[in-house]
Amino acid sequence: MITLWQAALIGLVVVATHLDSQLLGECKLREPVVTGFLVGLILGDVTQGLIIGAQMQLMWMGATAIGPTAGLDIGTGGTIGVAVALTTGSGVESAIMFGVPVSVVMQFVNTLLMALFSGAMAMADKEVDKLNFRGLAMIHWGCTILLVALYWILTFSLMYFGSGIIDTIVNGLPEWVSNGLNGVAALLPALGFALLMKIIMNGSLWPYFILGFVPAAFVGFDMNMVGMAAVAVAIALIIFQIKSGQGQAVQPAVATSVTDIASDDEWED
Template identity: 35%
Template sequence: MFTQAILLSILASLLSIEWMNGHFGLSRPLITGMLTGLVLGDITQGITVGATLQLIFMGINGVGAAVPPDQTIGTLIATAFAILSGEGAEIALTLAIPVAVAAQALDIFGRTFCTVFIHMADKFAEKGEYRKLEMIHYAGILVQFVRVSIIVFPAIYFGVDAVESFIAMVPESVLRGLEVSGQMLPAVGFGMLMTMLDIPYLFPFYFIGFALATFGGFSTVGVTMVAVCIALIMDYFKCNRSTTESGPSNDDLDALMED
């Protein structure tokens, strides 16, 4: 069990890093379940559980700086327990969401802790110490490994009771603080995005979408449909204006008549 716990901790860390850097789909529940089954020697059960959890986590995606429930860790631990206990997908469905939410809290804490490295990186960049700047990036990866191993290793080695005991040890004030931080991160992420775009004339469209979603009750699909319609209308009038402006002027017509 010790070797399996180590291997699954490494696998979970690599998949979590893939989720945060590139996101090629390897960290999705279906692939995560298959890889977990491969490590534990039951790839068929891993694919079965992964496909089931894929349906549950299908709509979860991080937008901006938002931190969604950690579907990778939730799937990996749920699949592992389904295989090790022999109870199949039933126990996986019970464990996946609670574990994903617990991993989400640790993810927020890890991201918050990494802000220390950002300030260190700024100082190294100003001094031109690029080797140290490179090491800062590796330090961030190390934090990710530790963050994942804290929940995956004891869950596999000691069982799910260890995970629940660890969560129970965390003070309520800390959990509440992480929850509030998680709710603030989406606003910070969109603020950073608008700062990087630096296109003031597009700001009204952002607030139109915000108003539709917040006060109008529009879903993401609804806001997207409105945005597409606005884009098509703007493109239509822009093309007509360009055609009108590029047409023959009165001066050109007068010159033809004189000839």
Template identity: 55%
Template sequence: MNITIVQAILIGCVAALSNLDGNFFGEMKFREPIITGFLVGLILGDVQKGLIIGAALQVIWMGATAIGPTAQLDIGAGGTIGTAVAILTGKGPEVAITFGLPVAVIMQFLNTFLITSYSVLMHRVDGLIDKLEEKKIIFIHIACGLLTGFMYGALTFAALYFGNNTINAIVKGLPSWANNGLNAVAAILPALGFALLLNILLEKNLIPFFIAGFAIAAFTSLNTVAVTCIAVAAAWVIYLLTTNSIAGAQNFAKAGASDEEDEEL
């Protein structure tokens, strides 16, 4: 599938938008792969495939969290380019991962380099603060953010428009053993994403609920929506019990405590 110059420009705008998210727009989550996948699929005329690939990348990267000085993967650019390459080549999430992960690493290093280079302007800003020249300070802030977004968009455009033939040649030239390996990686990485997420969020008192949810999903015919509804209901009941919001729950707790005191006496 060939890409037009208009499509390449629009996908470049999606990559730029993913960078501006968190800087200018607050946490709008435009950089999440499920969002960029939908937008890229819409631009390339295959929304369903864009959503499927974006969801697969979302599961992989949902546990990737920047902790302390460690740099987080640039999931916005990685998801955008990875999804675009997968749709253009007619492949699935395995190709999106192959191209998306290296791009996410490279773009994060580029972003770090740009932010570091902007530190030169901080001396200028310090002087403007002393002079109370607020408009110039705001201009520098906006200009740096827009320059970074433009760099993201321009690099994405160039990679997809001028490198489309090269990307297609690379994908088509992969041997069968490499394709089988990529398929295996695509199947394993979602589990790794969940493992990373659980490593951050899971607490000992939540393990029984995790086991219950896994058992319901694995050994019943209920779909994901039904399991999610059960989880929401369980969480709601637990919240009501812990906050004594259920009628009679507080009296029941007091009665239980009184019985224990009577037994001790």
């Protein structure tokens, strides 16, 4: 059972994830591995909070908003997901079961909130025209207080008043659902990496990805022939890229006629 002050502090963690990149700069407070540590600190199990947060980080590390595509509210989803997993004594499967839907729903809430703030922008423009910086500051802090209050109240209400419902849902899950969620938890990190690589990877970076992946994959194990072959292929690709780059070096132009030579002399004069 979660206590009153624990629910209040978890609400503050969610608020901090939304102040990140707005008032606090780009602190990465919204990342699940950070919120997992903070929630673990609040609930008294830092180790498990970090483990579950890191597992959710692998899942969401490739989730990003590109252009008009709405992203996921990974700050709220990751925080509540870890909190549910720790309070119910379950694993990452419960964190995913609650964290993913919450992240989707709260992204819609954030979109509605930004639409509401667009009205405040018209008011801010009028204050700028009048050079009323005091009024501009009041509009800014008013929007911030509304954001803080909304996310804190929603998170606090869910964690404190809904903890009994959450326990009932988690404990009442049939075995086949738990097994399915475990399978999803194992696959989603691969999906997260695939999304990230889709965004940042191109052909020239593959050898370096292989060189970084192979040592990480064989930590604590003896490297076998597959790993050695992968490293050899990566080194061969890097050498090929270097050789290809040298072969494509631009050669200086050579004058092919008397007219060209004369024109060059004219420019030198």
